[in-house]
Amino acid sequence: MNDFFLAANRTFQFSDIEVKQIQMKSLDLFSQHAETVKEFLADKNYSDEILIELFKAHTVEVIHTCVMTSNLTADRIFDIAKDQALFLDMLRAVLTVNTAYFKPEKPKRRTKQSNEKSTWFDSFQYLIDCGHRHDDIMNMPYGAFTQYLKAAQRNELRKMRSQVNLMRSAQHAQNREFKKLLEDLKVVD
Structure with missing residues (x-):
């Protein structure tokens, strides 16, 4: 589907x-x-x-x-x-x-096993942190739930990659380049 x-x-x-x-x-x-x-x-x-x-x-x-x-x-x-x-x-x-x-999709890469037990509440909280509401999640079909969860994880990874790139750029920038980088990141009204 x-x-x-x-x-x-x-x-x-x-x-x-x-x-x-x-x-x-x-x-x-x-x-x-x-x-x-x-x-x-x-x-x-x-x-x-x-x-x-x-x-x-x-x-x-x-x-x-x-x-x-x-x-x-x-x-x-x-x-x-x-x-x-x-x-x-x-x-x-x-x-x-x-x-x-x-027929759930097989994970594409291995994840490290954690000693922490993950529950459905963890998955729900993750989606709630991404802007979903509890009632909406409960009324989702299982297939949509799994796809939203994967999309939220991909979005979080993109954000982390962006932050890592920014930190690296900031760390290696000279004073003038760093100020320009900060200027480029300002929100324009």
Whole structure:
């Protein structure tokens, strides 16, 4: 799904089925069952055979995951499961719309492990420091939350790089060059 789909909290509609993105405020309830689905599908594709195997092995978890990310009840999902093609399309849509949860991006570089435990509150506080509000974060889809978090981290790294460059320039500047550097950094009204 693209960035605007995530940011606008859009849904995917086909037939009478609406597939939704999981929101942060429901992530704890969702992950109770969806984590099993995620672990089963780790490094696998969403082929019909794999999805059938998933449903047979973890029926309750699949049904609960679909209930939380669709406009359907468990009974209606069992009815849809009688039509294998429709059920597989619905399950594939649930997995695709919520790709950020089921197939998270691998980190591009290693980070040092810290002895400090990081919690969801740390992530929330980080976004709040960047101007987001708590209620807005709770109503974000999980995919948008992860993208905002990455964007905030990239922005912080850009700012730090800029500050390091400025410090280095200031340290090596002669008195006149330093005054010019300060003059260039003044806010113009």
